[in-house]
Amino acid sequence: MADRIPLVDYLVLSDDPRLVAHECEQCAARFFDRRNACASCGATAFREVNVPREGTLRTFTIVSTAGPGVPVPFVAAVVDCDGITARGILVNVEPDPRQVRPGMRVRLATVSLGADEAGVEAVGYGFEPA
Template sequence: MASRIPVVDHLLLEPEPRLKAVVCAACGADYLARRNACASCGGTDFTARELGTDGAVVAFTIVHRAAPGIPVPFVSAIVRLDEGETVQSNIVGVDPDPEHITLGMPVRLTTYVAGTDDNGVEAVAYAFAPRS
C-alpha cells in the first residue's frame, strides 16, 4: 500500500477521513487552519476538535476558468456542517451545472488523491460529495 499524506494540516486520514478545527480556549471560536492568535478575541491558546462529516451546501459557484492544468468546470461551495461550522470546498461526484447542485443539498466529506510523487507517496485532498 502506498504512503498517504494529507495536503492540508486540518485533514485527518485515519482511522476515517475527518476535518480538524483549532478552537480558541478563551472564546470558543474555531478555525480550520493553524492560528497564532484568535481573530475574535486575540487569545493564543488553542485545542483541537474533530468536525463532523455531513453537511449541506449553503452557497456555490461553478468555476469555468482556472489555473493551467486544473480541469474546468468544477463546483466550489460553502458547506455548513451539521454541527454549524462552515467549510469552503469543492463538490465532487455531481455534474457541474445548476440542475444537479442545489442550495441545501446534503453532502458528505470525501477524499481523493490529488497527486503522487516519484516515491509513490499519495497527496490526499478533501471535497464533499452528494449524500444519497
C-alpha cells in the same frame, strides 16, 4: 500500500478521514489553520476538535476557467459543518446548477491529487452529496 499525505494540515487521513479545527478555549470560535490568537476574542489557547463529516451546502459556483492542468468545469462549494465554514470542491455530482442546490446535505470525501515518482500520494478533500 503507498504512502499518503494530506494536502492540508487539518485533513486527517485514516480509515475514517476527517477535518480538525482549532477551537478557542475562551469563546469556542473555530479555525482550520493554526492561530496565535483568536480572531473573535483575542484569546491564545486552543484545542483541536473534530469537524462533523456532514454539513449543509450554503453556496457554490461552477468554475469554468482555471489554471493549467486543472480540469474544468468543477463546483467550488461553501459548506456549513455545524457552525464552521469549510470550503472545498463538490465531487461525485455533475457541475450543473440543476444538480447542485443550496441547502443540500453533503459529506466529506477525500480526493487523490496524484502521486510522485516514489509513489507518495497527495490527498485533498471535498464534499459529495450525502
